[in-house]
Amino acid sequence: MTSLSGSDDGPAQPRATMRDVAALAGVSLKTVSRVVNGEPGVTEPLARKVRAAAERLQYRPNLGASSLRRSGGRTATIGLLLPDVANPFSSALHRAVEDVAVARGVAVLAASLDEDPDREVRLAGAFATRRVDGLIVVPASHDHGYLRAEQRAGTALVFVDRPPVLLDADAVLADGRAGAANGVRHLVGHGHRRIGFLGDLATITTAQDRLQGYRDALAAAGLADRPDLVRSDLRTVEQAESAALALLGRRHPPTALFAGQNLVTIGAIRALRRLGRQHEVALVGFDDFPLADLLEPAVTVVAQDPAAMGTLAARLLFARIDGDTDPTTTRVVPTRLVPRGSGELPPRG
Amino acid sequence: MTSLSGSDDGPAQPRATMRDVAALAGVSLKTVSRVVNGEPGVTEPLARKVRAAAERLQYRPNLGASSLRRSGGRTATIGLLLPDVANPFSSALHRAVEDVAVARGVAVLAASLDEDPDREVRLAGAFATRRVDGLIVVPASHDHGYLRAEQRAGTALVFVDRPPVLLDADAVLADGRAGAANGVRHLVGHGHRRIGFLGDLATITTAQDRLQGYRDALAAAGLADRPDLVRSDLRTVEQAESAALALLGRRHPPTALFAGQNLVTIGAIRALRRLGRQHEVALVGFDDFPLADLLEPAVTVVAQDPAAMGTLAARLLFARIDGDTDPTTTRVVPTRLVPRGSGELPPRG
DNA sequence: TTGAAAGCGCTAACAA
DNA sequence: TTGTTAGCGCTTTCAA
Numbered sequence: 001m002t003s004l005s006g007s008d009d010g011p012a013q014p015r016a017t018m019r020d021v022a023a024l025a026g027v028s029l030k031t032v033s034r035v036v037n038g039e040p041g042v043t044e045p046l047a048r049k050v051r052a053a054a055e056r057l058q059y060r061p062n063l064g065a066s067s068l069r070r071s072g073g074r075t076a077t078i079g080l081l082l083p084d085v086a087n088p089f090s091s092a093l094h095r096a097v098e099d100v101a102v103a104r105g106v107a108v109l110a111a112s113l114d115e116d117p118d119r120e121v122r123l124a125g126a127f128a129t130r131r132v133d134g135l136i137v138v139p140a141s142h143d144h145g146y147l148r149a150e151q152r153a154g155t156a157l158v159f160v161d162r163p164p165v166l167l168d169a170d171a172v173l174a175d176g177r178a179g180a181a182n183g184v185r186h187l188v189g190h191g192h193r194r195i196g197f198l199g200d201l202a203t204i205t206t207a208q209d210r211l212q213g214y215r216d217a218l219a220a221a222g223l224a225d226r227p228d229l230v231r232s233d234l235r236t237v238e239q240a241e242s243a244a245l246a247l248l249g250r251r252h253p254p255t256a257l258f259a260g261q262n263l264v265t266i267g268a269i270r271a272l273r274r275l276g277r278q279h280e281v282a283l284v285g286f287d288d289f290p291l292a293d294l295l296e297p298a299v300t301v302v303a304q305d306p307a308a309m310g311t312l313a314a315r316l317l318f319a320r321i322d323g324d325t326d327p328t329t330t331r332v333v334p335t336r337l338v339p340r341g342s343g344e345l346p347p348r349g
Numbered sequence: 350m351t352s353l354s355g356s357d358d359g360p361a362q363p364r365a366t367m368r369d370v371a372a373l374a375g376v377s378l379k380t381v382s383r384v385v386n387g388e389p390g391v392t393e394p395l396a397r398k399v400r401a402a403a404e405r406l407q408y409r410p411n412l413g414a415s416s417l418r419r420s421g422g423r424t425a426t427i428g429l430l431l432p433d434v435a436n437p438f439s440s441a442l443h444r445a446v447e448d449v450a451v452a453r454g455v456a457v458l459a460a461s462l463d464e465d466p467d468r469e470v471r472l473a474g475a476f477a478t479r480r481v482d483g484l485i486v487v488p489a490s491h492d493h494g495y496l497r498a499e500q501r502a503g504t505a506l507v508f509v510d511r512p513p514v515l516l517d518a519d520a521v522l523a524d525g526r527a528g529a530a531n532g533v534r535h536l537v538g539h540g541h542r543r544i545g546f547l548g549d550l551a552t553i554t555t556a557q558d559r560l561q562g563y564r565d566a567l568a569a570a571g572l573a574d575r576p577d578l579v580r581s582d583l584r585t586v587e588q589a590e591s592a593a594l595a596l597l598g599r600r601h602p603p604t605a606l607f608a609g610q611n612l613v614t615i616g617a618i619r620a621l622r623r624l625g626r627q628h629e630v631a632l633v634g635f636d637d638f639p640l641a642d643l644l645e646p647a648v649t650v651v652a653q654d655p656a657a658m659g660t661l662a663a664r665l666l667f668a669r670i671d672g673d674t675d676p677t678t679t680r681v682v683p684t685r686l687v688p689r690g691s692g693e694l695p696p697r698g
Numbered sequence: 699t700t701g702a703a704a705g706c707g708c709t710a711a712c713a714a
Numbered sequence: 715t716t717g718t719t720a721g722c723g724c725t726t727t728c729a730a
Contacts, residue, residue, distance in 0.1 A: 015502045017723055028701045033725065041699055058498035063478045064413040064424065065723035069706045075413065077458070077479065085434070085459075086444035088639075095435035098461060107475055109426070110434075110459050112447060126456055129412045130426065149407035153364045269643060290437075291640045294618060366707055377717045382709065390715060414707035418722045 016057035025053035036061055077107045078317065079127035081120060081137045084112045088289055089262060089306050093160065096310025097136060104318065115201060117141035128155065134317040136160060142203065156320035158313045162205045163330065171330040172313045174304045176206045179335030180213025180260065183284040183302040186337055187256045188221045191347045192282060196247045196254035198240055198268055199232040200261040207232065210260040210286055229254055240267025248275060255347035256282035262289055269295065284343040293340055300343025303336045365406035374402035385410055426456045427666065428476035430469060430486045433461045437638055438611060438655050442509065445659025446485060453667065464550060466490035477504065483666040485509060505669035507662045511554045512679065520679040521662045523653045525555045528684030529562025529609065532633040532651040535686055536605045537570045540696045541631060545596045545603035547589055547617055548581040549610040556581065559609040559635055578603055589616025597624060604696035605631035611638055618644065633692040642689055649692025652685045
């Protein structure tokens with residue numbers, strides 16, 4: 001066999017344990033433990049012998065065994081439950097959380113919920129079974145009482161983007177209602193009177209907030225609420241595209257659209273393109289997305305800051321893990337209107 | 350205190366253990382273990398009592414303790430080392446791996462390497478310390494011998510996008526050389542003779558492959574290799590934009606560009622936009638990205654299939670975890686040229 | 699400064 | 715079918 005030894009050279013060799021290292025170094029188990037954990041009270045020559053033995057045996061401490069015995073039982077691992085690890089909002093949040101975690105030597109378990117409440121419960125359970133020190137959740141469910149046992153057992157908990165329901169926990173939210181109102185007001189300010197709304201699944205609290213913001217802005221402008229211009233429950237780009245096409249195919253179509261989410265905005269753009277009306281019908285989307293500024297017209301959005309939300313959530317989580325027992329807080333991260341062109345088109349037709 | 354008990358009602362309550370469940374149910378520890386693990390040989394009335402007790406105590410099995418004792422020591426957790434969890438290639442791969450893992454009850458630890466070899470070694474170590482059953486790696490380093498000890502200890506290992514070096518392990522690769530050659534041939538076929546190349550960090554094997562493919566296609570077309578039209582080591586959109594601007598500002602600028610990576614393609618688009626030449630200079634990018642089809646002109650790409658690569662990598666990994674000891678394999682996933690407009694522009698100037 | 703003994707929560711091996 | 719005992723790899727506690 002060459003040095004490129006592969007996966008086929010026989011059964012797995014057992015890993016070296018602390019015992020093995022102790023035996024090779026001629027010291028006790030506890031001395032090895034002290035050296036490995038950087039505890040004081042070991043003379044340098046002895047420590048050196050231990051390190052040499054560990055190196056020779058390619059020793060890797062077993063964190064599972066360690067945290068089983070250690071008081072507090074920390075695993076140096078946290079869980080992150082996201083709508084979908086592959087969506088830009090989730091993955092920007094993920095990266096920000098990771099950066100805070102890695103700096104503390106903490107590993108991150110991530111999973112996608114697909115807006116499925118059962119999946120949330122299942123995956124939170126899977127993480128709890130692995131004894132994560134904390135959980136950052138962008139929830140899909142609407143009753144988070146099932147997490148109370150974990151919380152009482154000492155698992156830190158931070159909700160992001162959507163508040164905890166029937167549970168008291170920290171939260172980091174974007175102000176979707178004010179942000180949406182701001183986006184719609186922007187359209188009103190450019191002269192629009194018939195503004196369509198395209199929204200995500202109505203059971204999602206953020207989708208409700210954004211619709212409410214849309215209504216707030218209409219009311220503030222003295223415009224009638226037109227339920228026939230509102231389409232909710234759009235789960236995919238395709239559904240959003242169809243809904244936008246339907247709205248624009250009406251006898252008196254809206255002169256502007258407000259899209260309540262990432263993928264919905266993209267569906268609306270596709271619909272406008274297909275009709276060749278992207279320079280005629282104004283569009284403001286909630287939540288920014290990559291390349292929005294390179295489209296023509298560039299897309300005006302109400303931008304959230306997923307990275308800031310992730311960093312904040314991780315800081316809150318680690319503060320709890322470090323023993324903070326202050327009353328829970330809800331932090332609201334502001335949104336920001338980014339005018340790029342599509343939202344500044346004047347009404348036509 | 351209300352039922353919305355928060356994080357401030359005193360010290361954490363200890364978790365119920367199997368012992369506690371056994372005591373409450375009036376059975377032995379082992380009987381609880383059998384019920385929890387769905388092992389046969391427990392009568393239904395007894396099993397029911399155990400389940401009731403577990404429910405009452407909100408019992409959660411401790412997977413760490415379980416895998417410490419269990420022969421094989423599986424943790425039902427795998428690690429995923431990616432260039433950056435927030436980049437579209439990585440996150441599409443991540444999602445595909447997750448889907449295979451979750452179906453098996455396996456959790457996924459994910460981390461970003463940022464093309465930093467030291468970070469790779471550190472994070473692989475952090476995962477090994479947590480005794481992951483397997484590791485899927487898109488490596489940043491160029492010597493993977495450091496993983497041999499893990500491999501021998503039974504950790505399954507699959508490399509994605511870049512082959513293992515000085516180590517024998519399974520790999521799932523895209524055929525970057527052939528794909529890039531295909532993209533450049535496409536430009537040649539549309540009449541281009543001066544084709545610029547913009548590439549990622551030259552130390553990355555895939556970047557080298559793609560540059561080689563570019564050269565292959567030029568040679569096959571009888572065109573001279575023009576090192577002055579090649580720019581490598583572009584790490585960011587901004588760097589790619591500058592490099593593209595420099596190339597296009599030459600006395601005899603290229604009539605077409607081949608961009609060797611995601612972000613580089615976007616930088617090239619920004620440069621062309623800034624010059625107002627996006628309808629004059631042809632562009633083919635390696636690796637697809639969201640909304641490429643909505644830009645004007647829509648962007649012709651050599652598409653990889655990160656989801657297919659992730660699914661395949663996960664399947665290979667779990668086959669190894671399940672005991673497959675066949676010789677290691679390298680699977681090459683084909684790329685696909687997607688003509689959308691930018692790559693079909695004729696030469697000008 | 700160093701080490702011996704006990705035990706974290708669980709499963710393997712074996713006994714009743 | 716059910717239970718008992720030992721011990722996974724490590725840290726805690728306490729003694730030398």
